[in-house]
Amino acid sequence: MNRQITLAARPTGFPKESDFRLIESAIPTPGPGEVLVRTLYLSVDPYMRGRMNDAKSYAAPVQIGEVMVGGTIGLVEQSNDPNFRIGDIVAANTGWQDYAVAKGKDLRRLDPNLAPVTTALGVLGHIGLTAYFGLIDICDPKPGETVVVSGAAGAVGSAAGQIAKILGCRVVGIAGTDAKIDYLVNELGFEAAFNYKTIPDYRAKIREFCPNGVDVYFDNVGGPISDAVMFNLAVHARVSVSGQISQYNVEKPEMGPRLTSLLVVYRAKVQGFLVTDYAPHFGEGLRELAAWFREGKLKYEETIEEGLENAPRAFIGMLQGKNLGKQLVRVSGV
Amino acid sequence: MNRQITLAARPTGFPKESDFRLIESAIPTPGPGEVLVRTLYLSVDPYMRGRMNDAKSYAAPVQIGEVMVGGTIGLVEQSNDPNFRIGDIVAANTGWQDYAVAKGKDLRRLDPNLAPVTTALGVLGHIGLTAYFGLIDICDPKPGETVVVSGAAGAVGSAAGQIAKILGCRVVGIAGTDAKIDYLVNELGFEAAFNYKTIPDYRAKIREFCPNGVDVYFDNVGGPISDAVMFNLAVHARVSVSGQISQYNVEKPEMGPRLTSLLVVYRAKVQGFLVTDYAPHFGEGLRELAAWFREGKLKYEETIEEGLENAPRAFIGMLQGKNLGKQLVRVSGV
Numbered sequence: 001m002n003r004q005i006t007l008a009a010r011p012t013g014f015p016k017e018s019d020f021r022l023i024e025s026a027i028p029t030p031g032p033g034e035v036l037v038r039t040l041y042l043s044v045d046p047y048m049r050g051r052m053n054d055a056k057s058y059a060a061p062v063q064i065g066e067v068m069v070g071g072t073i074g075l076v077e078q079s080n081d082p083n084f085r086i087g088d089i090v091a092a093n094t095g096w097q098d099y100a101v102a103k104g105k106d107l108r109r110l111d112p113n114l115a116p117v118t119t120a121l122g123v124l125g126h127i128g129l130t131a132y133f134g135l136i137d138i139c140d141p142k143p144g145e146t147v148v149v150s151g152a153a154g155a156v157g158s159a160a161g162q163i164a165k166i167l168g169c170r171v172v173g174i175a176g177t178d179a180k181i182d183y184l185v186n187e188l189g190f191e192a193a194f195n196y197k198t199i200p201d202y203r204a205k206i207r208e209f210c211p212n213g214v215d216v217y218f219d220n221v222g223g224p225i226s227d228a229v230m231f232n233l234a235v236h237a238r239v240s241v242s243g244q245i246s247q248y249n250v251e252k253p254e255m256g257p258r259l260t261s262l263l264v265v266y267r268a269k270v271q272g273f274l275v276t277d278y279a280p281h282f283g284e285g286l287r288e289l290a291a292w293f294r295e296g297k298l299k300y301e302e303t304i305e306e307g308l309e310n311a312p313r314a315f316i317g318m319l320q321g322k323n324l325g326k327q328l329v330r331v332s333g334v
Numbered sequence: 335m336n337r338q339i340t341l342a343a344r345p346t347g348f349p350k351e352s353d354f355r356l357i358e359s360a361i362p363t364p365g366p367g368e369v370l371v372r373t374l375y376l377s378v379d380p381y382m383r384g385r386m387n388d389a390k391s392y393a394a395p396v397q398i399g400e401v402m403v404g405g406t407i408g409l410v411e412q413s414n415d416p417n418f419r420i421g422d423i424v425a426a427n428t429g430w431q432d433y434a435v436a437k438g439k440d441l442r443r444l445d446p447n448l449a450p451v452t453t454a455l456g457v458l459g460h461i462g463l464t465a466y467f468g469l470i471d472i473c474d475p476k477p478g479e480t481v482v483v484s485g486a487a488g489a490v491g492s493a494a495g496q497i498a499k500i501l502g503c504r505v506v507g508i509a510g511t512d513a514k515i516d517y518l519v520n521e522l523g524f525e526a527a528f529n530y531k532t533i534p535d536y537r538a539k540i541r542e543f544c545p546n547g548v549d550v551y552f553d554n555v556g557g558p559i560s561d562a563v564m565f566n567l568a569v570h571a572r573v574s575v576s577g578q579i580s581q582y583n584v585e586k587p588e589m590g591p592r593l594t595s596l597l598v599v600y601r602a603k604v605q606g607f608l609v610t611d612y613a614p615h616f617g618e619g620l621r622e623l624a625a626w627f628r629e630g631k632l633k634y635e636e637t638i639e640e641g642l643e644n645a646p647r648a649f650i651g652m653l654q655g656k657n658l659g660k661q662l663v664r665v666s667g668v
Contacts, residue, residue, distance in 0.1 A: 057599050058569075058598075058599050058600075058601075219594075222592065222594050222595065223592065226594070235392075241594055241597050241598055242598075243598065244592075244594055244595045244598065247592055247594075247595050248595075252591075253591035253592050253593060253595075254591070254592045255589045255590065255591060255592070256589065256590070256591075256592045257586075257587030257588070257589060257590075258556065258557065258578075258581055258587050258588045258589070258590040259587060260553075260556050260560070260575055260578055260581075260604070260606070261556065261578045261581050261582075261587075262606075263575050263604060263605065263606030264392075264575055264576075264577065264578065264606035264607070264608065265391050265392050265606070266392075266606065267392075267605075267606055267607050267608055267611055268605070268606055269603050269604065269605035269606070270594070270597060270603065270604045270605075271597065271601075271602070271603035271604075271605075272594070272596075272597030272598035272599070272600065272601055272602055272603070273598070273601050274598065274601055277601055
């Protein structure tokens with residue numbers, strides 16, 4: 001049987017496990033030119049919260065009763081495509097289920113000898129590319145500049161901070177547990193980091209850590225943390241909006257102080273992006289990320305939940321910041 | 335005697351006439367290399383509200399008892415600089431007073447035969463340059479794109495909208511009186527405009543006027559008008575923050591909906607700027623503005639208050655949107 005996790009209800013505010021439903025269906029049969037993929041790992045990511053809403057956005061919402069979308073690592077079990085053999089490990093986008101049929105053009109074969117295959121859902125996949133293009137293309141950080149990263153111990157944030165380090169910047173991280181702060185400073189070599197759950201005056205702490213102002217802000221969270229950064233921008237600062245995880249579970253826009261005037265004071269820009277807009281440049285991005293990875297400059301952590309049935313819990317925990325690094329679900333073994 | 339208008343008190347919220355004081359002092363004497371300038375026209379501009387606060391910003395505040403800063407057109411009455419003769423008309427920055435001593439390097443001689451001298455405080459001065467660089471450098475509008483301008487009947491806004499027209503864009507203006515709307519559509523040729531004081535649902539009206547979304551937003555006002563534009567952005571929209579006049583008189587940041595997530599949805603950027611950062615390029619900007627002006631493509635209106643003593647009233651009225659086009663004060667005659 002093919003276990004599938006579908007959207008059972010559109011969440012009001014924070015999602016609950018009951019917003020998902022595990023159903024069973026027949027294992028699909030690949031047609032001409034198609035491949036049957038068994039899921040090994042499923043990626044759960046903040047953007048999925050947006051797909052649960054019935055709202056116009058950059059991508060169509062998941063409909064009630066449909067299988068949740070998501071990036072996966074899979075094993076080819078049947079193949080009608082001469083480019084893929086049984087036993088190949090592939091990066092795919094087959095969603096929250098045990099099995100799926102896919103077209104070869106939507107699969108990327110992975111070489112387990114080059115890097116652990118899960119990195120294709122992390123630093124050597126969309127996560128790393130999000131950090132890479134969001135930081136470099138939008139912010140163009142210069143050596144010696146101060147870069148602040150929010151959600152810094154998450155998958156994207158930890159990659160963005162390390163790339164900023166590679167580029168010669170001073171990096172300050174903001175995260176939500178003392179263990180994450182320890183990881184950022186002592187494992188990843190950030191110049192400073194603080195726990196926003198135990199330090200109430202974000203604004204003063206950022207000023208302390210960034211006495212010359214924040215040249216670049218890589219924002220994953222939004223809300224009051226970002227407000228505090230905005231008050232500490234340097235002249236000609238660049239803010240890359242990768243995500244706004246603090247705002248994904250509000251029913252209507254949360255109220256906050258209007259700070260656009262600060263953009264004039266600091267002649268600063270705030271720019272949002274989607275990694276998919278950079279698809280024509282993914283090859284060059286992955287080559288550079290892979291080189292840094294091989295040189296040991298791009299570390300990563302994974303938080304792995306066991307079992308497809310626990311994917312909703314892993315997803316909800318990720319939205320609550322329980323993960324360190326990339327949150328994955330191990331769906332089956334090789 | 336030299337009448338001078340000084341800052342008497344730092345305003346709480348909206349400025350009052352009593353926040354200013356008219357004093358008299360002796361007419362100053364130019365030293366070696368200096369010039370005595372008699373003020374003909376004084377410019378009052380939104381940025382001056384910021385200088386009245388004792389807050390860190392991009393420029394030092396005016397101190398209590400100091401003469402208010404401001405751009406001026408003046409007549410040279412004495413000159414110890416061989417580059418200036420008695421009777422020359424100059425653009426200067428000598429503030430709210432009848433007379434001032436200035437260095438030649440801070441003056442720009444005007445040719446009254448080329449354009450009315452007051453245009454040096456308007457479309458052929460910082461106002462025009464603000465519209466020019468804020469629109470072109472930050473937003474790079476393409477022919478056929480939809481450009482929305484707030485504060486559209488003000489000095490900067492009307493220039494920005496006309497430049498967008500010159501560049502081949504569809505231009506939609508937002509302003510606060512029916513007379514201004516009539517001016518924008520029937521005099522300046524904007525495709526559409528609406529009066530935000532009589533049309534309560536800004537968001538629906540912008541959607542109606544911009545069915546394909548807002549590619550470029552030139553923002554002079556901020557607040558709920560800008561919120562409504564943000565909900566109507568097109569993908570890859572560019573927002574140039576020239577000013578935030580709706581927010582200049584608040585004591586602490588006004589609360590508004592957090593809309594940064596929309597920047598991700600639309601992959602949009604919001605960027606603040608100061609025209610003074612473009613000083614090395616003023617020459618090229620002025621050449622292009624002057625060419626458009628001579629071709630009749632860049633029209634302007636002026637609202638002129640008579641008498642230095644009425645400058646505070648003119649300034650306050652401008653903050654309330656009572657002016658059409660550039661607000662000036664005529665201080666003395668040639």
